[in-house]
Amino acid sequence: MQDLYSRSVKTVVVPYDDRDENNQFVPKHTDDEILSVIGALDEPPTTGAIAGELEYDQSSMYRRLQSLEDEGKVESEKVGNANVWAVIE
Numbered sequence: 001m002q003d004l005y006s007r008s009v010k011t012v013v014v015p016y017d018d019r020d021e022n023n024q025f026v027p028k029h030t031d032d033e034i035l036s037v038i039g040a041l042d043e044p045p046t047t048g049a050i051a052g053e054l055e056y057d058q059s060s061m062y063r064r065l066q067s068l069e070d071e072g073k074v075e076s077e078k079v080g081n082a083n084v085w086a087v088i089e
Contacts, residue, residue, distance in 0.1 A: 029054050031068060035087050038074065044084035 020026050037053045038045055045053075051061035065085055068074045076083045 027064070028056070031064075031073065034064060034068065035073060038085050039087050044077075044086055046079075046082040046084055048082070050085065 034050065034054065037050055041049060047062045047065060048058050050065070051058045054061070065074060065076065069076055073088060074085050075088055076085050
């Protein structure tokens with residue numbers, strides 16, 4: 001019988017480094033850093049590609065990208081099952 005404690009555990013990277021003076025989480029990367037990564041990748045990057053570059057989990061990166069889209073800084077397009085992102089200039 002397999003030892004239940006020997007199974008591998010998936011590590012999830014939390015996209016925050018610390019808390020500020022108001023005990024609010026501070027993002028690990030600035031919006032400008034995220035925009036730079038999007039612009040630096042050769043093909044229109046997927047959420048997963050951007051998350052991988054910045055060591056975020058994909059769902060947290062998707063929420064950050066949605067916020068940037070709401071602010072008019074990026075746009076997305078659904079391609080198959082993935083969203084690809086571009087910086088609005």
